[in-house]
Amino acid sequence: MNRRPPCAANASPLLEGRGIGKSFGGLAALAGVDVAVYPGDVVGLIGPNGSGKTTLFNCLTRLDGLDAGRIHFKGVDITDHQPFQVARMGMSRTFQNIRVYRKLTVIENMLLSRQWRGARWPGLLRPSRPEVTERADDLLEFVTLVEQRVDLAGSLSWGQQRLLEIGMALMSDPDLILLDEATSGVNPLLVDAIRDRIMTLNTTHGKTIVLIEHNIELVADLCSRVVVLDHGEKLADGEVGAVLDDPAVSEAYFGRRGLNG
Amino acid sequence: MTEFGQALVNAIMLGGFYALMVIGFSLIWGVMGVINLAHGEFVVVGAYLTWFMNRHVGWEPFVALVVVIPVMFALGYLVQRVLINRIIDRPPLVSLLVTYGLAILIANSLKLAFTGTPRSVTTALSGFWRVADVTIPVVKTIDLMLALAMMAALSLLLTRSRLGKAIRAAAQNRRAARMVGIEIGSVFAVTFGIGIALTGAAGTLFSLTQPIAPFVGLPLTLRAFAITTMSGLGNISGALFGSMALAAVEVFVGTYVPGVGTNLGLVATFVVLVVILITRPQGLFGGLPPAEE
Amino acid sequence: MLEIAQRQPIRWLRRSGLLVLLVVLALLPLLAARGDGDGMVNNSTLFSLTQMLMLVTLASNWNFVSGLTGYIDFGHVAFFGLGAYATGILMSKAGWPFLPTLAVGALSAGAAAVLIGRATMHLKGPYFSIAMLGTFAALREIARVARPLTGGGPGLTLPPYLNRPLFYYLALGQAVLVVALYRWVRRTEFGLMMLGIREDEPGAEMRGVNTIFVKTSAFGLAALSSGIVGGMWAYQNTFIDPDIVFLDSRTIDMAIASVLGGLGTIIGPVIGAGLLYWLRDVVWASFLQWHLIVQGLLLIGIMLVLPNGIIGLLGDRSGLDPRRIWARRRKR
Numbered sequence: 110m111n112r113r114p115p116c117a118a119n120a121s122p123l124l125e126g127r128g129i130g131k132s133f134g135g136l137a138a139l140a141g142v143d144v145a146v147y148p149g150d151v152v153g154l155i156g157p158n159g160s161g162k163t164t165l166f167n168c169l170t171r172l173d174g175l176d177a178g179r180i181h182f183k184g185v186d187i188t189d190h191q192p193f194q195v196a197r198m199g200m201s202r203t204f205q206n207i208r209v210y211r212k213l214t215v216i217e218n219m220l221l222s223r224q225w226r227g228a229r230w231p232g233l234l235r236p237s238r239p240e241v242t243e244r245a246d247d248l249l250e251f252v253t254l255v256e257q258r259v260d261l262a263g264s265l266s267w268g269q270q271r272l273l274e275i276g277m278a279l280m281s282d283p284d285l286i287l288l289d290e291a292t293s294g295v296n297p298l299l300v301d302a303i304r305d306r307i308m309t310l311n312t313t314h315g316k317t318i319v320l321i322e323h324n325i326e327l328v329a330d331l332c333s334r335v336v337v338l339d340h341g342e343k344l345a346d347g348e349v350g351a352v353l354d355d356p357a358v359s360e361a362y363f364g365r366r367g368l369n370g
Numbered sequence: 371m372t373e374f375g376q377a378l379v380n381a382i383m384l385g386g387f388y389a390l391m392v393i394g395f396s397l398i399w400g401v402m403g404v405i406n407l408a409h410g411e412f413v414v415v416g417a418y419l420t421w422f423m424n425r426h427v428g429w430e431p432f433v434a435l436v437v438v439i440p441v442m443f444a445l446g447y448l449v450q451r452v453l454i455n456r457i458i459d460r461p462p463l464v465s466l467l468v469t470y471g472l473a474i475l476i477a478n479s480l481k482l483a484f485t486g487t488p489r490s491v492t493t494a495l496s497g498f499w500r501v502a503d504v505t506i507p508v509v510k511t512i513d514l515m516l517a518l519a520m521m522a523a524l525s526l527l528l529t530r531s532r533l534g535k536a537i538r539a540a541a542q543n544r545r546a547a548r549m550v551g552i553e554i555g556s557v558f559a560v561t562f563g564i565g566i567a568l569t570g571a572a573g574t575l576f577s578l579t580q581p582i583a584p585f586v587g588l589p590l591t592l593r594a595f596a597i598t599t600m601s602g603l604g605n606i607s608g609a610l611f612g613s614m615a616l617a618a619v620e621v622f623v624g625t626y627v628p629g630v631g632t633n634l635g636l637v638a639t640f641v642v643l644v645v646i647l648i649t650r651p652q653g654l655f656g657g658l659p660p661a662e663e
Numbered sequence: 664m665l666e667i668a669q670r671q672p673i674r675w676l677r678r679s680g681l682l683v684l685l686v687v688l689a690l691l692p693l694l695a696a697r698g699d700g701d702g703m704v705n706n707s708t709l710f711s712l713t714q715m716l717m718l719v720t721l722a723s724n725w726n727f728v729s730g731l732t733g734y735i736d737f738g739h740v741a742f743f744g745l746g747a748y749a750t751g752i753l754m755s756k757a758g759w760p761f762l763p764t765l766a767v768g769a770l771s772a773g774a775a776a777v778l779i780g781r782a783t784m785h786l787k788g789p790y791f792s793i794a795m796l797g798t799f800a801a802l803r804e805i806a807r808v809a810r811p812l813t814g815g816g817p818g819l820t821l822p823p824y825l826n827r828p829l830f831y832y833l834a835l836g837q838a839v840l841v842v843a844l845y846r847w848v849r850r851t852e853f854g855l856m857m858l859g860i861r862e863d864e865p866g867a868e869m870r871g872v873n874t875i876f877v878k879t880s881a882f883g884l885a886a887l888s889s890g891i892v893g894g895m896w897a898y899q900n901t902f903i904d905p906d907i908v909f910l911d912s913r914t915i916d917m918a919i920a921s922v923l924g925g926l927g928t929i930i931g932p933v934i935g936a937g938l939l940y941w942l943r944d945v946v947w948a949s950f951l952q953w954h955l956i957v958q959g960l961l962l963i964g965i966m967l968v969l970p971n972g973i974i975g976l977l978g979d980r981s982g983l984d985p986r987r988i989w990a991r992r993r994k995r
């Protein structure tokens with residue numbers, strides 16, 4: 110496998126969250142989680158259902174307010190930023206329960222996700238410029254949706270919508286991509302296509318990626334590092350092989366059974 | 371001191387009326403997710419019905435409740451059957467527009483039927499008690515008692531009866547309730563009927579304290595919305611508390627801020643409403659569901 | 664490509680039809696002048712057409728916010744009212760000429776919308792709608808109470824000026840401009856952002872759209888235009904008071920025209936407003952006191968029977984389907 114080597118630990122992290130806490134009512138969805146993502150990494154974020162993975166994404170992208178902790182992205186403290194500001198800084202994401210604009214066409218979905226950094230009032234008052242449209246078309250090719258260009262996004266299959274979301278996340282040419290269960294509910298053929306795209310993004314385009322995945326095989330395949338969450342707490346964080354062999358992890362994930370049994 | 375005591379008594383009386391007025395709105399919103407913008411108009415219909423029984427049949431307004439409650443129940447049942455049930459699964463915008471249309475329809479029909487002249491009921495119970503210089507009108511006291519009694523009855527109905535169970539099941543999960551065999555259309559119609567019956571009863575109380583005119587409904591709808599937002603959907607004790615709070619704001623602002631007439635009570639309501647919405651979008655007691663999905 | 668070639672004549676027809684309509688509308692007042700007021704086009708027809716054109720503008724403004732961003736505004740008449748009162752106060756109390764008051768009215772309505780929008784547009788769905796309903800009701804009470812400025816309940820009388828063609832041309836010009844502007848905005852990135860907000864606001868926000876900026880700008884623009892209509896209406900009516908200015912049925916008119924024509928389309932409110940006026944003048948002019956009742960029924964009826972309006976009936980042939988717009992620009 111031609112995976113990029115994980116970055117040296119002394120490089121400064123691209124994204125760093127310290128002591129992130131978030132509760133819903135009485136329930137602590139995250140209880141003081143530390144994460145650091147280094148440039149060029151592919152980090153797997155795993156954990157049982159309800160362990161707080163999506164909540165962590167929501168906190169990192171500033172959709173959810175934090176109860177505790179600070180978040181730094183590219184060295185800037187983004188704890189008090191609006192979600193759109195974070196997105197413009199180069200962090201984009203996909204969603205576990207797909208969020209495409211269902212009543213807009215595929216191409217409109219793409220154009221609506223472009224890099225808005227530096228976009229100003231008067232500039233917005235014209236149709237998308239040719240280079241933006243071109244980029245959208247190139248990316249549609251990348252995610253194999255050229256045929257569906259003018260279909261309504263809501264009419265695509267589940268797997269195609271996942272691909273569209275990946276394409277949309279790429280429109281802004283982000284440095285960091287957060288993928289929330291990008292392969293769940295997708296047929297096996299498309300899973301391979303998605304795996305392939307993720308790999309290319311990292312190796313060829315140098316994107317840093319964090320992915321939430323329940324498919325351990327895929328995680329082992331793609332990721333250089335794995336972070337395990339359980340009940341809102343970080344259970345393990347480290348090199349793939351070591352973490353997946355950790356008995357505490359398989360205990361949390363699978364109850365009594367071992368990972369391979 | 372007297373002024374304060376009087377204001378306090380007035381606020382409690384007004385709060386009792388608001389509580390009964392709001393509870394139907396809160397129930398309908400909580401169970402069906404429908405924000406009934408015609409709510410205030412249903413209060414006014416109840417008030418006109420009371421006035422009609424009082425003026426043309428000669429009944430004491432409180433006695434008119436025996437007509438108002440069943441008639442308003444039937445009206446609510448019908449509205450839900452022919453109108454709201456058809457749009458219940460469509461986006462919230464649709465029910466907003468439909469009930470707004472209903473509000474215009476009712477208010478203008480009332481104007482056609484009863485003209486724009488304000489009407490007042492006559493009652494034999496117009497006396498009052500005096501306690502340490504504070505005036506306590508008999509009518510308003512009965513108003514308050516009736517309101518509390520009806521809210522207690524609704525609370526019992528919801529928690530103790532099979533119907534209440536079905537209503538709560540339908541409120542929590544429409545699809546699941548359908549699957550366990552609850553005939554959701556009629557449960558909703560009965561719920562709407564109960565909500566409107568209580569609202570009509572509030573109209574009877576309204577008629578005893580203020581003149582009735584066709585277009586006084588909108589401020590009542592706004593108040594119902596403000597109180598429900600404060601207290602959480604379908605939350606009966608919360609509604610009582612929120613009503614008292616809003617009434618206190620209105621009465622004390624009216625008493626102590628110079629140059630503020632009763633008309634500005636609505637402005638005070640609105641200020642309270644917007645402040646709550648902006649600072650606590652989830653409602654004061656966390657009872658509001660997310661507005662999307 | 665073949666399909667596109669076939670569509671050319673239809674588009675050509677539509678364009679020339681529009682041109683003819685505009686020319687006819689522009690020439691109408693000349694007929695009126697010739698006919699000494701009792702010909703085919705008399706002054707009252709002109710008055711009625713002016714009202715209709717104002718509704719076209721108002722409905723387009725309402726639809727611009729409510730149809731494109733999905734924020735259903737039940738208090739839009741508040742901005743009409745601000746414009747009306749700006750003109751009313753400045754003309755009757757300060758002796759200003761008419762046109763500058765329009766500018767003041769437009770700016771104060773626009774600024775008020777941006778301020779109010781900053782607060783209320785954080786609210787979602789029905790919460791926004793009701794907050795705007797409350798804003799409108801509160802403004803009406805304030806207009807009633809602030810008697811030294813607004814004349815209170817008895818109202819204000821403006822200097823009379825009965826030049827029907829002038830108002831007609833002003834209303835026509837504004838309607839054409841506003842519809843053209845919205846049509847343009849709909850096709851820009853800004854318009855796309857508005858639709859994105861309607862479809863999935865948190866999603867748009869997380870994809871880099873400054874949603875509060877887009878919403879309040881759109882809101883301010885629509886309010887500005889409604890403020891101008893309010894000023895023209897006040898001068899034309901020569902009298903204003905809180906009840907006829909802050910009239911809730913005026914918001915209903917805007918909503919009905921939009922949903923009747925097709926909510927969220929550009930041409931829908933135009934068709935809807937025209938149809939509504941035709942219905943009002945021709946069909947139920949004879950039983951006037953029923954008119955608001957019919958209005959309420961109409962709103963309910965449309966929502967039940969025609970959820971996508973008349974444009975929705977045309978379906979694919981409307982040319983407004985996004986798939987069509989993009990098919991024409993298809994690459995390769």
Ligand SMILES: Nc1ncnc2c1ncn2[C@@H]1O[C@H](COP(=O)(O)OP(=O)(O)OP(=O)(O)O)[C@@H](O)[C@H]1O
Binds near residue numbers: 157163
């Ligand atoms: N908006 C919310 N309101 C209340 N509770 C929430 C909310 N969002 C998440 N939770 C709770 O927080 C906990 C963590 O949820 P989260 O969605 O982050 O889990 P997850 O790890 O992504 O799970 P899954 O693998 O099922 O996607 C869960 O117990 C969930 O019920």
Ligand SMILES: [Mg+2]
Binds near residue numbers: 162163164205
């Ligand atoms: Mg999740």
